[in-house]
Structures are given as structure tokens and as C-alpha cells.
Amino acid sequence: MIDKDYKAETQRGSSNFNQVITLVATPKVKIAAQAGVIIEALLKAKDHTLTVGELVGTDGSTESAWEKAGGETVQPVTRIWSCYKQPLIDGGYITVS
Numbered sequence: 001m002i003d004k005d006y007k008a009e010t011q012r013g014s015s016n017f018n019q020v021i022t023l024v025a026t027p028k029v030k031i032a033a034q035a036g037v038i039i040e041a042l043l044k045a046k047d048h049t050l051t052v053g054e055l056v057g058t059d060g061s062t063e064s065a066w067e068k069a070g071g072e073t074v075q076p077v078t079r080i081w082s083c084y085k086q087p088l089i090d091g092g093y094i095t096v097s
Helices: 033-044 052-056 077-090
Strands: 020-023 049-051 094-096
Touching (some): 033 049, 033 077, 052 077, 077 094
Antiparallel strands (some): 020 049
16 A cells, blocks of 8 residues: 655654754863854754754755854865764753754
């Protein structure tokens, strides 16, 4: 039987652009500069909350919140997010839901 509503699972390591990132604390210790820009982007956001799509930019046609916060990179911002997401969660700085 063919399910016309079938949706593939999100690839491991892929970003779910609808996930909500909430800042819950600012670092009291030194963290990586690119991770710090994620914190700064959340500080500037309404209610200190952004979706992953807003943080990284989903279509490349607009500047991401990460770039607006001063982030500069030759890598895709999605790579920056995937690198620092778990350390920021483990450090108690953000939640992702």
C-alpha cells in the first residue's frame, strides 16, 4: 500500500528549522566566539527566543540572526549551529524544543 502522506524522517544531524531555541542563561566562563554569537543573537531576539530557521537563515535570501549579531564565517551557519547546539544545551545556556 502507498501512503501519499509519507514524510521522510529528519536526517541525523539535520536541523529542524521549526525548533524553538530559548536563552536561559548567559555564560560566566569563556566560550567559543561562534557560540557566543549564538548567545548574542538570542539576547537581541524578542523574549530571547528564535527558531532554528531564524537563527541560521533557511533559504539564504535573508541575513540570519546569527549574521545580524555579528557572526562571520565561510561555513554554512547551519554547521556552526550543529557544532555548538549540544555544548550550549549541556552548559545550561539554551533549551531547544
